[in-house]
Amino acid sequence: MDDEPPRSLKSIFASAEEARLSLQNARDTTSSDFSDAVSSTVQQYEECLRLMSHLSLFSTNEGVEDISTSNLPYLLVNYHLSEMLQRLPSSSPQERANTLSVAREALERYLHLVDSYSLLPPAYKKLLERYAEAPTTFSTANPGADMAAKRDAKIQNFRAEKELRTKLEFLRTRPGYAAFNDDLGDDTNPSSGGGGLSPDEEAVRAVHLAHVDYTTHMAFQALEGMNRELDVLSKAPDPLMPSRTSVEEDEDARRRARQRDGEYSDRMDLRRLQSTLGNGGPILSVQGKPLQPFTLLNNRQELAKGVFRPGHNLPTMTIDEYLEEERARGGIIEGGGEASWARPEPDEDNYEKADAETLKARAWDEFVESNPKGSGNTLNRG
Numbered sequence: 001m002d003d004e005p006p007r008s009l010k011s012i013f014a015s016a017e018e019a020r021l022s023l024q025n026a027r028d029t030t031s032s033d034f035s036d037a038v039s040s041t042v043q044q045y046e047e048c049l050r051l052m053s054h055l056s057l058f059s060t061n062e063g064v065e066d067i068s069t070s071n072l073p074y075l076l077v078n079y080h081l082s083e084m085l086q087r088l089p090s091s092s093p094q095e096r097a098n099t100l101s102v103a104r105e106a107l108e109r110y111l112h113l114v115d116s117y118s119l120l121p122p123a124y125k126k127l128l129e130r131y132a133e134a135p136t137t138f139s140t141a142n143p144g145a146d147m148a149a150k151r152d153a154k155i156q157n158f159r160a161e162k163e164l165r166t167k168l169e170f171l172r173t174r175p176g177y178a179a180f181n182d183d184l185g186d187d188t189n190p191s192s193g194g195g196g197l198s199p200d201e202e203a204v205r206a207v208h209l210a211h212v213d214y215t216t217h218m219a220f221q222a223l224e225g226m227n228r229e230l231d232v233l234s235k236a237p238d239p240l241m242p243s244r245t246s247v248e249e250d251e252d253a254r255r256r257a258r259q260r261d262g263e264y265s266d267r268m269d270l271r272r273l274q275s276t277l278g279n280g281g282p283i284l285s286v287q288g289k290p291l292q293p294f295t296l297l298n299n300r301q302e303l304a305k306g307v308f309r310p311g312h313n314l315p316t317m318t319i320d321e322y323l324e325e326e327r328a329r330g331g332i333i334e335g336g337g338e339a340s341w342a343r344p345e346p347d348e349d350n351y352e353k354a355d356a357e358t359l360k361a362r363a364w365d366e367f368v369e370s371n372p373k374g375s376g377n378t379l380n381r382g
Contacts, residue, residue, distance in 0.1 A: 009051045013074065016044035020080055023087065035089050042088070045081040052077065064117045064209075069201050072208035075117075078110035079215045082222065093236040100226050100233075104135075107219050119212055127220050139224050161221070164214040 019041040026034055052058070052074055058067070067075075085103035090096035111128055114120055120128060131138045141154075285291055317325075326332050347353070 009048060009055070009057075009074075012044055012051070013048050013077070016041055016048060016080070019044065020084060023084075029087070030089065038084055038087050038089075042081065042084045045077055045084060048074070048077045049081070058113060058117075060116045062117070064119060067117070069205050069208070072205065072212075075113060075119075075208075075212055076110070076215055078106045078113065079219060082106035082110070082219075086222070086226075093233045097230060097233045100230055104223065104226055107223055111216070111219055114212060114216060119209070120216065121213070124216055124220065131220070131223060135223075136227060136230070138227055140220055160217055161214075164210070164217055 019037060023034070023037055023041065026037075028034060057071055057074055082103040085099055085106065088099050090099055111120075111131075115125070115128060127140065282291055323332070
């Protein structure tokens with residue numbers, strides 16, 4: 001069996017990048033093929049980190065100008081590793097929390113590596129200091145900010161992300177980037193190119209450094225998102241322990257228990273057969289157990305009537321019948337409105353009623369004459 005030749009850092013990184021870009025557009029993220037592809041990509045990025053450490057590709061004693069143009073993309077290996085780890089499917093909240101912890105460590109390594117080359121802008125430098133003080137409660141918004149301030153911070157983060165992405169896409173369209181990128185040498189050489197840079201190489205370096213700025217911004221967003229997800233996972237209930245007995249074992253146990261108590265038998269006994277065929281026999285045993293099926297006939301007709309009736313209550317009288325009953329009980333007030341202005345015409349032949357009205361009017365006139373206005377209680381005048 002021939003041993004395969006060792007792969008270079010450049011080929012492994014290119015393969016991992018190709019797999020990562022294809023997984024970004026994957027739709028079925030729950031299939032086993034997707035899980036296997038993500039795991040394979042994670043292994044490739046981890047192999048890149050191992051080779052980078054073996055080659056001493058980056059050093060804290062160097063500046064960004066000491067990094068060769070072909071080695072600049074390897075600054076993002078830890079970031080891409082964290083991306084893939086976050087996409088790994090998990091079967092339980094605890095497994096997901098462990099995966100997020102590993103992804104967080106990869107982002108921390110990326111940010112410290114970028115910071116060692118002074119590639120963090122002042123605003124992101126402050127964010128890294130805040131993260132170092134409280135990693136588990138880190139947020140891009142200021143501590144103690146209200147909901148309005150947090151909303152403004154989200155809007156600013158979105159605008160910054162859009163500006164960085166637009167800048168990166170613009171730099172990638174420059175002619176010098178494609179021309180120089182096709183002529184890159186082997187990435188296993190950790191030394192710097194040295195000397196002056198050609199215009200094409202300057203364009204490529206500008207693209208890589210802009211990509212670092214973009215991933216730095218996204219790294220802090222990812223750390224904040226991980227904290228929110230870990231907080232939710234910490235409140236998830238513990239999963240139920242799997243049962244030790246199968247369904248068949250449970251059924252057998254219940255069947256044996258019923259047979260032992262005499263409540264169940266696979267064979268139809270003679271007494272039950274006789275009662276089924278109509279030969280009569282007692283309905284209940286001495287112990288009070290039913291020996292044959294029976295039906296309570298007390299309210300059988302009522303139950304039969306209610307089988308096909310509507311589910312809601314039906315009216316028991318018409319509207320006219322209800323109004324008549326209410327009028328008889330005095331629950332309806334009549335009069336008022338236009339009817340109150342209608343005056344019955346006097347009956348000229350009804351002398352008794354006319355005399356009664358005349359006497360009533362005369363009595364009122366006499367009362368008014370004997371009791372003029374203001375002649376009431378005069379003692380309390382003040």
